[in-house]
Amino acid sequence: MMLLPWSEIETVLLDMDGTLLDLHFDNYFWLEYLPHCYCKAYKVSYSQAKALIDQECKKVQGTLDWYCLDYWTKLLGLPIIELKQDIANRIQWRKNTELFLARINEMGKQVVLITNAHPSSLALKRSKVNLDPWFDTILSAHDYGYPKESQIFWARLQQQIGFNPEKTLFIDDSLSVLKSAQEYKIKYIYTVLEPDTQQKPQKNNNEFGIIKDYANCF
Incomplete structure (x- = not known):
């Protein structure tokens, strides 16, 4: 990746799962x-259980329910x-x-964690x-009632923390979320090559900059 233009960046917005933390925990769980x-x-086969959960996930993908633990607790019982x-021992930093x-933080940037993850x-x-x-603010999209895929999320975030899109860096591993940030005119947008370190690197199609190792960002 190219060296980031840190002198032009005031705010750093960071996703959590797959960006800061290894996505292996979440992938393994779901x-x-x-x-x-x-x-x-429920005394069904593993393949039946997996098919049912996969089907239900597809129904709500891209919505806040996809991330809502209350929703899944009620749906699956x-x-x-x-x-x-x-399995919390699998939670770890990238x-x-x-x-x-x-x-x-040493540079004095405004550093904000923004995640679609449920508060729990x-x-x-x-x-x-x-x-x-490490953060000035830690926010869940559930606080706003809209996921990062929604433009309403970004408007409410900007209203709360006052970031300038022209001077903001955003890093996330979700293509749909990155495109949403792009639509909101955030200038510096990057994705992560290997959100889950135990899976193959994800495809990017050169739409966004790629971070392979955070040590190379300076």
Whole structure:
């Protein structure tokens, strides 16, 4: 990736899962552990449980319900947050993330975490990795009632923290979210090459800059 123009950047907006934290925890939970728990609870096969969860996920993809643990707890009849706690040892930083956060704090940037994660999921992550010291503000899209895929989210975020899109850097691993930020005219937009370090790198199609290692951002 090219060296970022730090002298022109005032605000750094950062996603959490897949951007700061390894997405392996979330992928493992939704794609493997939750289907296992469902088939055990309802006496169906693993493939049936996985197919049902995949089908329900597709129905709400891109909406706040996709991220809402209350929604999934009610729909599946399983204690989602408690199940997440069972495998919370898998929650971990991505390589050199804390180094990156330390450097941008030293530069005096406004640093804000913005995530679509449900508040309970965010609280779990905060209890396992030391997120709070690095950020001026930590926000869940649930606070606004709209996901980052919505332009309303960005308008409300700007109203709350007062960022200038022309002087803002945004890093996220979701293509739909990156396109939403682009529509809102955020100038510096980057994605992450390997959100899940145990999976193959994701395709980018050269739409956005790519971060392979946070240590190379300076």
